[in-house]
Amino acid sequence: MSGVRVLVGTRKGAFVLTSDGRREAWDINGPFFGGWEIYHVKGSPVDPNRLYASQSTGWFGQLIQRSDDGGKTWEPVGNQFQYDGVPGTHQWYDGTPHPWEFARVWHLEPSLSDPDTILAGVEDAGIFRSTDGGKSWQELPGLRGHGTGQSWQPGAGGMCLHTIIVDPSDPDRVFVAISAAGVFRTDDSGETWCPKNRGLRSGAIPDEDAEVGHCVHRLAMHPSRPNVLYMQKHWDIMRTDNAGESWEEVSGNLPTDFGFVIDVHAHEPETIYVVPIKSDSEHFPPDGKLRVYRSRTGGNEWEALTNGLPQRDCYVNVLRDAMAVDSMDDCGVYFGTTGGQVYASANAGNSWVPLVRDLPAVLSVEVQTLP
Protein backbone atom coordinates (compact mmCIF):
# COMPACT_ATOMS: atom_id res chain seq x y z
CA MET A 1 0.00 0.00 0.00
CA SER A 2 1.41 3.37 -1.01
CA GLY A 3 -0.51 5.67 1.26
CA VAL A 4 -3.69 6.89 2.81
CA ARG A 5 -6.10 9.63 1.79
CA VAL A 6 -8.59 10.98 4.33
CA LEU A 7 -11.63 12.77 2.91
CA VAL A 8 -13.16 15.23 5.34
CA GLY A 9 -16.51 16.97 4.90
CA THR A 10 -17.16 19.99 7.11
CA ARG A 11 -19.72 22.72 7.67
CA LYS A 12 -17.66 25.07 5.51
CA GLY A 13 -15.92 23.01 2.87
CA ALA A 14 -14.04 19.79 2.13
CA PHE A 15 -10.48 18.86 3.00
CA VAL A 16 -8.22 16.10 1.67
CA LEU A 17 -5.52 14.79 4.02
CA THR A 18 -2.81 12.58 2.55
CA SER A 19 0.09 10.59 3.93
CA ASP A 20 2.40 7.81 2.90
CA GLY A 21 2.03 4.34 4.36
CA ARG A 22 3.75 5.31 7.60
CA ARG A 23 0.95 7.76 8.41
CA GLU A 24 3.26 10.07 10.32
CA ALA A 25 3.40 13.22 8.18
CA TRP A 26 0.23 14.59 6.63
CA ASP A 27 -0.51 17.13 3.91
CA ILE A 28 -3.72 19.09 4.42
CA ASN A 29 -5.36 20.30 1.20
CA GLY A 30 -8.42 22.52 1.08
CA PRO A 31 -10.81 23.99 1.70
CA PHE A 32 -12.58 22.85 -1.43
CA PHE A 33 -16.02 24.45 -1.96
CA GLY A 34 -15.30 26.97 0.80
CA GLY A 35 -18.38 28.17 2.64
CA TRP A 36 -20.57 25.26 1.51
CA GLU A 37 -21.69 22.40 3.73
CA ILE A 38 -20.03 19.18 2.62
CA TYR A 39 -22.03 16.38 4.13
CA HIS A 40 -20.00 13.57 2.58
CA VAL A 41 -17.03 12.83 0.35
CA LYS A 42 -16.33 9.28 -0.77
CA GLY A 43 -14.11 7.54 -3.31
CA SER A 44 -14.84 4.71 -5.70
CA PRO A 45 -13.48 1.35 -4.52
CA VAL A 46 -12.78 0.56 -8.18
CA ASP A 47 -10.99 3.78 -9.13
CA PRO A 48 -9.55 5.56 -6.07
CA ASN A 49 -9.04 8.76 -8.03
CA ARG A 50 -12.79 9.01 -8.67
CA LEU A 51 -14.30 10.92 -5.77
CA TYR A 52 -17.79 12.23 -5.19
CA ALA A 53 -18.77 15.06 -2.85
CA SER A 54 -22.15 16.26 -1.62
CA GLN A 55 -22.14 20.07 -1.57
CA SER A 56 -25.09 22.10 -0.31
CA THR A 57 -26.26 25.27 1.37
CA GLY A 58 -29.63 26.43 2.57
CA TRP A 59 -29.32 29.31 0.10
CA PHE A 60 -28.45 27.64 -3.18
CA GLY A 61 -29.40 24.00 -2.71
CA GLN A 62 -27.60 20.81 -3.61
CA LEU A 63 -24.78 20.01 -5.99
CA ILE A 64 -22.80 16.86 -6.54
CA GLN A 65 -19.12 17.39 -7.30
CA ARG A 66 -16.90 14.78 -8.93
CA SER A 67 -13.14 14.49 -9.08
CA ASP A 68 -11.13 12.21 -11.36
CA ASP A 69 -7.73 13.05 -9.92
CA GLY A 70 -8.06 12.17 -6.27
CA GLY A 71 -9.50 15.49 -5.20
CA LYS A 72 -7.07 17.91 -6.84
CA THR A 73 -9.73 19.25 -9.20
CA TRP A 74 -13.51 18.98 -9.14
CA GLU A 75 -16.37 19.26 -11.58
CA PRO A 76 -20.02 19.90 -10.69
CA VAL A 77 -22.21 17.16 -12.14
CA GLY A 78 -25.89 16.58 -11.43
CA ASN A 79 -28.13 18.32 -8.94
CA GLN A 80 -31.60 17.13 -9.95
CA PHE A 81 -33.06 14.89 -7.25
CA GLN A 82 -36.71 14.49 -8.11
CA TYR A 83 -38.81 11.98 -6.21
CA ASP A 84 -40.56 9.43 -8.38
CA GLY A 85 -44.19 10.27 -9.10
CA VAL A 86 -46.28 12.17 -6.57
CA PRO A 87 -44.11 12.20 -3.44
CA GLY A 88 -46.94 12.01 -0.91
CA THR A 89 -46.47 12.71 2.79
CA HIS A 90 -44.62 11.48 5.83
CA GLN A 91 -45.28 12.53 9.43
CA TRP A 92 -44.00 15.83 10.71
CA TYR A 93 -42.59 16.27 14.22
CA ASP A 94 -46.11 16.88 15.57
CA GLY A 95 -47.54 13.83 13.83
CA THR A 96 -49.33 15.71 11.06
CA PRO A 97 -48.82 14.76 7.40
CA HIS A 98 -45.97 16.65 5.75
CA PRO A 99 -45.09 16.61 2.06
CA TRP A 100 -41.90 14.88 1.05
CA GLU A 101 -39.38 17.63 0.19
CA PHE A 102 -35.82 17.13 -1.00
CA ALA A 103 -33.33 18.99 1.19
CA ARG A 104 -29.83 17.54 0.68
CA VAL A 105 -27.69 14.48 0.08
CA TRP A 106 -26.36 13.05 3.34
CA HIS A 107 -24.44 10.04 2.10
CA LEU A 108 -22.84 8.88 -1.14
CA GLU A 109 -22.06 5.20 -1.69
CA PRO A 110 -20.08 4.41 -4.85
CA SER A 111 -20.56 1.00 -6.44
CA LEU A 112 -18.17 -1.79 -5.58
CA SER A 113 -17.72 -2.58 -9.29
CA ASP A 114 -18.41 0.47 -11.45
CA PRO A 115 -16.98 3.95 -10.82
CA ASP A 116 -19.89 5.59 -12.66
CA THR A 117 -22.56 3.98 -10.50
CA ILE A 118 -23.34 5.49 -7.13
CA LEU A 119 -26.16 5.55 -4.57
CA ALA A 120 -27.20 8.66 -2.68
CA GLY A 121 -29.10 8.81 0.60
CA VAL A 122 -31.09 12.00 0.92
CA GLU A 123 -33.26 14.12 3.22
CA ASP A 124 -36.28 13.80 3.17
CA ALA A 125 -35.44 10.14 3.34
CA GLY A 126 -35.07 8.42 0.01
CA ILE A 127 -32.44 6.67 -2.06
CA PHE A 128 -31.30 7.66 -5.54
CA ARG A 129 -28.99 5.98 -8.04
CA SER A 130 -26.81 7.41 -10.77
CA THR A 131 -25.23 5.24 -13.45
CA ASP A 132 -23.55 8.05 -15.36
CA GLY A 133 -21.05 9.35 -12.87
CA GLY A 134 -23.47 11.57 -10.98
CA LYS A 135 -24.86 13.50 -13.96
CA SER A 136 -28.41 12.21 -13.57
CA TRP A 137 -30.20 10.63 -10.62
CA GLN A 138 -33.21 8.35 -10.41
CA GLU A 139 -35.03 7.48 -7.22
CA LEU A 140 -35.47 3.86 -6.15
CA PRO A 141 -39.08 4.47 -5.14
CA GLY A 142 -39.69 1.05 -3.63
CA LEU A 143 -38.15 2.23 -0.38
CA ARG A 144 -40.52 5.11 0.30
CA GLY A 145 -43.38 3.18 -1.25
CA HIS A 146 -43.08 -0.17 0.50
CA GLY A 147 -45.84 0.66 2.96
CA THR A 148 -44.50 2.35 6.08
CA GLY A 149 -43.26 5.60 4.52
CA GLN A 150 -46.31 7.59 5.54
CA SER A 151 -45.50 6.90 9.20
CA TRP A 152 -41.84 7.94 9.12
CA GLN A 153 -40.90 10.96 11.22
CA PRO A 154 -37.76 13.11 11.19
CA GLY A 155 -35.12 12.93 13.87
CA ALA A 156 -33.70 16.09 15.36
CA GLY A 157 -31.35 16.49 12.40
CA GLY A 158 -34.04 15.98 9.79
CA MET A 159 -35.49 12.88 8.16
CA CYS A 160 -32.31 11.68 6.58
CA LEU A 161 -31.18 8.48 4.91
CA HIS A 162 -27.63 8.53 6.26
CA THR A 163 -26.25 5.01 5.91
CA ILE A 164 -25.96 2.82 2.81
CA ILE A 165 -24.10 -0.50 2.97
CA VAL A 166 -23.82 -2.77 -0.06
CA ASP A 167 -23.23 -6.47 0.67
CA PRO A 168 -19.92 -7.24 -1.07
CA SER A 169 -20.88 -10.91 -1.47
CA ASP A 170 -24.23 -10.05 -3.06
CA PRO A 171 -24.44 -6.51 -4.50
CA ASP A 172 -28.21 -6.85 -4.95
CA ARG A 173 -28.49 -6.76 -1.15
CA VAL A 174 -28.29 -3.26 0.30
CA PHE A 175 -28.92 -2.03 3.83
CA VAL A 176 -29.96 1.55 4.54
CA ALA A 177 -30.72 3.38 7.77
CA ILE A 178 -33.02 6.34 8.26
CA SER A 179 -33.35 8.66 11.21
CA ALA A 180 -35.94 8.22 12.65
CA ALA A 181 -37.47 5.29 10.78
CA GLY A 182 -34.96 2.47 11.16
CA VAL A 183 -33.16 -0.11 9.04
CA PHE A 184 -34.39 -1.34 5.66
CA ARG A 185 -33.00 -4.02 3.36
CA THR A 186 -33.39 -4.83 -0.29
CA ASP A 187 -32.39 -8.15 -1.84
CA ASP A 188 -33.20 -7.18 -5.42
CA SER A 189 -31.01 -4.16 -6.03
CA GLY A 190 -33.47 -1.63 -4.71
CA GLU A 191 -36.72 -2.74 -6.31
CA THR A 192 -38.35 -3.85 -3.06
CA TRP A 193 -37.50 -3.14 0.58
CA CYS A 194 -38.42 -4.48 4.01
CA PRO A 195 -37.97 -3.00 7.48
CA LYS A 196 -35.37 -4.90 9.52
CA ASN A 197 -35.86 -3.60 13.03
CA ARG A 198 -36.95 -6.60 15.07
CA GLY A 199 -35.29 -6.48 18.45
CA LEU A 200 -34.82 -2.72 18.52
CA ARG A 201 -36.52 -1.10 21.50
CA SER A 202 -36.96 2.66 21.69
CA GLY A 203 -38.59 4.01 24.80
CA ALA A 204 -39.34 7.37 23.24
CA ILE A 205 -41.96 6.01 20.84
CA PRO A 206 -45.46 4.85 21.76
CA ASP A 207 -44.88 1.21 20.80
CA GLU A 208 -41.36 0.42 21.97
CA ASP A 209 -41.16 -2.58 19.62
CA ALA A 210 -42.69 -0.93 16.56
CA GLU A 211 -41.72 -2.13 13.09
CA VAL A 212 -40.49 1.37 12.19
CA GLY A 213 -39.87 4.60 14.05
CA HIS A 214 -36.48 3.79 15.56
CA CYS A 215 -33.80 6.46 15.47
CA VAL A 216 -30.90 4.50 14.04
CA HIS A 217 -27.78 6.66 13.96
CA ARG A 218 -25.33 4.45 12.09
CA LEU A 219 -24.63 0.94 10.81
CA ALA A 220 -21.30 -0.79 10.16
CA MET A 221 -20.32 -4.08 8.54
CA HIS A 222 -17.09 -5.97 8.00
CA PRO A 223 -16.92 -7.06 4.35
CA SER A 224 -15.96 -10.63 5.26
CA ARG A 225 -19.07 -11.04 7.44
CA PRO A 226 -21.96 -9.45 5.54
CA ASN A 227 -24.63 -10.99 7.77
CA VAL A 228 -23.20 -9.29 10.84
CA LEU A 229 -24.07 -5.63 11.26
CA TYR A 230 -23.41 -3.33 14.16
CA MET A 231 -25.61 -0.37 15.01
CA GLN A 232 -25.31 2.78 17.03
CA LYS A 233 -28.93 3.53 17.75
CA HIS A 234 -30.00 6.80 19.37
CA TRP A 235 -29.52 4.92 22.61
CA ASP A 236 -28.12 1.36 22.52
CA ILE A 237 -25.38 -0.44 20.62
CA MET A 238 -26.98 -3.30 18.71
CA ARG A 239 -25.81 -6.22 16.61
CA THR A 240 -27.40 -8.66 14.19
CA ASP A 241 -25.94 -11.96 13.05
CA ASN A 242 -28.63 -12.69 10.48
CA ALA A 243 -28.60 -9.67 8.16
CA GLY A 244 -31.08 -7.70 10.19
CA GLU A 245 -33.71 -10.36 10.84
CA SER A 246 -33.21 -9.79 14.57
CA TRP A 247 -31.08 -7.48 16.70
CA GLU A 248 -29.64 -7.83 20.18
CA GLU A 249 -28.18 -5.20 22.44
CA VAL A 250 -24.42 -5.27 23.05
CA SER A 251 -23.98 -2.00 24.95
CA GLY A 252 -22.42 -3.89 27.86
CA ASN A 253 -20.19 -1.82 30.13
CA LEU A 254 -20.16 1.43 28.13
CA PRO A 255 -20.44 4.56 30.30
CA THR A 256 -23.34 5.68 28.08
CA ASP A 257 -24.77 3.98 25.04
CA PHE A 258 -25.85 7.17 23.28
CA GLY A 259 -23.70 8.21 20.36
CA PHE A 260 -23.49 8.53 16.62
CA VAL A 261 -20.55 6.67 15.06
CA ILE A 262 -19.72 2.99 14.94
CA ASP A 263 -17.13 1.23 12.82
CA VAL A 264 -15.34 -2.11 12.44
CA HIS A 265 -11.60 -2.90 12.39
CA ALA A 266 -10.39 -3.62 8.86
CA HIS A 267 -8.96 -7.06 9.69
CA GLU A 268 -10.80 -8.15 12.85
CA PRO A 269 -14.55 -8.50 12.26
CA GLU A 270 -15.30 -8.68 15.98
CA THR A 271 -13.37 -5.51 16.84
CA ILE A 272 -15.63 -2.48 16.82
CA TYR A 273 -15.38 1.17 17.83
CA VAL A 274 -17.84 3.71 19.23
CA VAL A 275 -17.57 7.17 20.78
CA PRO A 276 -20.00 7.39 23.71
CA ILE A 277 -21.79 10.72 24.05
CA LYS A 278 -23.40 11.75 27.33
CA SER A 279 -27.02 12.01 26.17
CA ASP A 280 -29.40 13.22 23.52
CA SER A 281 -29.81 16.47 25.39
CA GLU A 282 -26.07 16.98 26.03
CA HIS A 283 -24.22 16.19 22.83
CA PHE A 284 -20.73 15.95 24.30
CA PRO A 285 -18.58 13.24 25.89
CA PRO A 286 -19.17 12.28 29.54
CA ASP A 287 -17.00 14.13 32.07
CA GLY A 288 -15.36 16.27 29.37
CA LYS A 289 -13.21 13.28 28.34
CA LEU A 290 -13.04 12.27 24.69
CA ARG A 291 -12.85 8.50 24.69
CA VAL A 292 -13.15 5.97 21.91
CA TYR A 293 -14.38 2.63 23.18
CA ARG A 294 -13.24 -0.59 21.55
CA SER A 295 -14.74 -4.04 21.86
CA ARG A 296 -12.72 -7.02 20.65
CA THR A 297 -15.64 -9.36 21.29
CA GLY A 298 -18.24 -7.91 18.96
CA GLY A 299 -19.78 -5.88 21.75
CA ASN A 300 -20.69 -6.14 25.44
CA GLU A 301 -17.08 -5.91 26.69
CA TRP A 302 -15.61 -2.48 26.02
CA GLU A 303 -12.32 -0.77 26.84
CA ALA A 304 -11.68 2.97 26.83
CA LEU A 305 -9.01 4.25 24.43
CA THR A 306 -7.69 7.57 25.70
CA ASN A 307 -3.99 7.81 24.83
CA GLY A 308 -3.57 11.06 22.92
CA LEU A 309 -7.19 12.18 23.27
CA PRO A 310 -8.16 15.15 25.47
CA GLN A 311 -9.16 13.95 28.94
CA ARG A 312 -10.41 17.21 30.35
CA ASP A 313 -12.58 20.12 29.24
CA CYS A 314 -13.55 18.46 25.97
CA TYR A 315 -17.13 19.08 24.84
CA VAL A 316 -17.16 18.19 21.15
CA ASN A 317 -19.41 15.73 19.38
CA VAL A 318 -18.56 13.09 16.77
CA LEU A 319 -21.26 12.91 14.11
CA ARG A 320 -22.60 9.77 12.50
CA ASP A 321 -20.53 9.71 9.30
CA ALA A 322 -17.33 10.97 10.93
CA MET A 323 -15.43 7.74 11.62
CA ALA A 324 -13.59 5.46 9.20
CA VAL A 325 -10.79 2.90 9.08
CA ASP A 326 -7.95 2.23 6.66
CA SER A 327 -6.83 -1.26 5.67
CA MET A 328 -3.10 -0.98 6.27
CA ASP A 329 -1.53 -3.94 8.10
CA ASP A 330 -1.86 -2.02 11.35
CA CYS A 331 -5.43 -0.84 10.97
CA GLY A 332 -5.77 2.93 11.11
CA VAL A 333 -8.83 4.47 12.75
CA TYR A 334 -9.90 8.07 12.09
CA PHE A 335 -12.62 10.34 13.39
CA GLY A 336 -13.55 14.01 13.19
CA THR A 337 -15.23 16.24 15.74
CA THR A 338 -17.59 19.17 15.75
CA GLY A 339 -14.65 21.14 17.15
CA GLY A 340 -12.77 20.70 13.88
CA GLN A 341 -10.22 18.12 14.99
CA VAL A 342 -9.45 15.01 12.96
CA TYR A 343 -7.84 12.35 15.15
CA ALA A 344 -6.05 9.27 13.82
CA SER A 345 -4.67 6.11 15.30
CA ALA A 346 -2.17 4.07 13.28
CA ASN A 347 -2.38 1.18 15.76
CA ALA A 348 -6.03 0.21 15.91
CA GLY A 349 -6.88 2.77 18.55
CA ASN A 350 -4.10 2.22 21.09
CA SER A 351 -2.87 5.79 20.68
CA TRP A 352 -4.14 8.85 18.86
CA VAL A 353 -2.77 12.01 17.28
CA PRO A 354 -4.61 14.97 15.80
CA LEU A 355 -3.97 15.24 12.06
CA VAL A 356 -5.46 18.73 12.11
CA ARG A 357 -7.04 20.68 14.94
CA ASP A 358 -8.94 23.68 13.67
CA LEU A 359 -11.15 22.80 10.73
CA PRO A 360 -14.81 23.82 10.63
CA ALA A 361 -17.13 21.35 12.36
CA VAL A 362 -16.52 17.94 10.83
CA LEU A 363 -19.55 16.25 9.27
CA SER A 364 -17.92 13.21 7.69
CA VAL A 365 -14.66 11.31 7.47
CA GLU A 366 -13.84 8.68 4.87
CA VAL A 367 -10.52 6.92 4.28
CA GLN A 368 -8.97 5.51 1.14
CA THR A 369 -6.10 3.06 1.40
CA LEU A 370 -4.22 3.74 -1.81
CA PRO A 371 -2.66 0.94 -3.88
Place this chain on the structure above:
Amino acid sequence: MIRVVLPAHLRMLAQVGLEVELEVTGSPTQRSLLDALEAAYPVLQGTIRDPVRQTRRAFVRFFACEDDLSHESPDAPLPDAVVSGVEPFFVIGAMAGG
Protein backbone atom coordinates in the same frame (compact mmCIF):
# COMPACT_ATOMS: atom_id res chain seq x y z
CA MET B 1 -27.25 43.25 -23.01
CA ILE B 2 -28.59 42.69 -19.51
CA ARG B 3 -26.08 42.81 -16.67
CA VAL B 4 -26.50 40.29 -13.85
CA VAL B 5 -24.58 40.45 -10.58
CA LEU B 6 -24.24 37.09 -8.85
CA PRO B 7 -23.36 36.31 -5.22
CA ALA B 8 -19.89 35.02 -4.47
CA HIS B 9 -20.81 31.34 -4.16
CA LEU B 10 -22.53 31.32 -7.53
CA ARG B 11 -19.71 33.27 -9.19
CA MET B 12 -17.31 30.57 -8.00
CA LEU B 13 -19.57 27.83 -9.32
CA ALA B 14 -20.01 29.47 -12.71
CA GLN B 15 -16.38 30.61 -12.77
CA VAL B 16 -17.29 34.18 -13.68
CA GLY B 17 -16.50 37.65 -12.39
CA LEU B 18 -18.78 40.04 -10.54
CA GLU B 19 -21.08 40.60 -13.51
CA VAL B 20 -22.22 38.54 -16.45
CA GLU B 21 -23.90 39.96 -19.54
CA LEU B 22 -26.76 38.16 -21.20
CA GLU B 23 -28.72 38.63 -24.40
CA VAL B 24 -32.44 38.06 -23.81
CA THR B 25 -34.77 38.10 -26.78
CA GLY B 26 -38.29 39.54 -26.72
CA SER B 27 -39.59 41.42 -23.71
CA PRO B 28 -37.26 40.36 -20.88
CA THR B 29 -38.75 39.05 -17.64
CA GLN B 30 -37.26 37.44 -14.55
CA ARG B 31 -38.15 34.08 -16.02
CA SER B 32 -36.56 34.66 -19.42
CA LEU B 33 -33.52 36.29 -17.84
CA LEU B 34 -32.96 33.33 -15.49
CA ASP B 35 -33.60 30.92 -18.37
CA ALA B 36 -30.87 32.70 -20.33
CA LEU B 37 -28.56 32.70 -17.32
CA GLU B 38 -29.01 28.96 -16.78
CA ALA B 39 -28.57 28.25 -20.47
CA ALA B 40 -25.27 30.13 -20.48
CA TYR B 41 -24.14 28.59 -17.19
CA PRO B 42 -25.85 25.22 -16.71
CA VAL B 43 -24.16 24.69 -13.34
CA LEU B 44 -26.51 27.36 -11.97
CA GLN B 45 -29.61 25.30 -12.74
CA GLY B 46 -31.31 24.60 -9.45
CA THR B 47 -29.23 27.07 -7.43
CA ILE B 48 -31.43 30.17 -7.87
CA ARG B 49 -34.75 28.47 -8.61
CA ASP B 50 -36.03 25.17 -7.31
CA PRO B 51 -35.16 22.70 -10.06
CA VAL B 52 -38.61 21.11 -10.04
CA ARG B 53 -41.02 23.95 -9.30
CA GLN B 54 -38.89 26.66 -10.94
CA THR B 55 -39.74 29.01 -8.06
CA ARG B 56 -37.21 31.32 -6.42
CA ARG B 57 -35.35 29.67 -3.58
CA ALA B 58 -36.44 31.02 -0.21
CA PHE B 59 -33.08 32.59 0.68
CA VAL B 60 -32.45 34.13 -2.74
CA ARG B 61 -33.57 37.67 -3.50
CA PHE B 62 -33.69 39.78 -6.66
CA PHE B 63 -32.89 43.49 -6.53
CA ALA B 64 -32.69 46.12 -9.29
CA CYS B 65 -32.91 49.91 -9.45
CA GLU B 66 -32.95 50.03 -5.63
CA ASP B 67 -36.14 47.93 -5.54
CA ASP B 68 -36.72 44.43 -4.20
CA LEU B 69 -38.18 42.50 -7.14
CA SER B 70 -38.23 39.18 -5.30
CA HIS B 71 -41.99 39.01 -5.04
CA GLU B 72 -42.73 40.30 -8.54
CA SER B 73 -44.34 37.88 -10.94
CA PRO B 74 -41.63 35.95 -12.80
CA ASP B 75 -43.39 36.99 -15.99
CA ALA B 76 -43.50 40.72 -15.23
CA PRO B 77 -41.35 42.88 -17.52
CA LEU B 78 -37.97 43.86 -16.09
CA PRO B 79 -37.35 47.59 -15.48
CA ASP B 80 -36.27 49.53 -18.55
CA ALA B 81 -32.97 50.48 -16.91
CA VAL B 82 -32.16 46.78 -16.48
CA VAL B 83 -33.18 45.91 -20.03
CA SER B 84 -31.03 48.70 -21.42
CA GLY B 85 -28.04 47.69 -19.32
CA VAL B 86 -27.90 50.93 -17.35
CA GLU B 87 -28.63 49.12 -14.09
CA PRO B 88 -27.68 45.53 -13.19
CA PHE B 89 -30.04 42.83 -11.98
CA PHE B 90 -28.79 41.60 -8.60
CA VAL B 91 -29.15 37.99 -7.44
CA ILE B 92 -28.60 38.13 -3.67
CA GLY B 93 -28.04 35.44 -1.09
CA ALA B 94 -30.25 36.66 1.74
CA MET B 95 -28.47 37.60 4.95
CA ALA B 96 -29.68 34.88 7.27
CA GLY B 97 -28.24 32.41 9.68
CA GLY B 98 -26.00 34.74 11.67
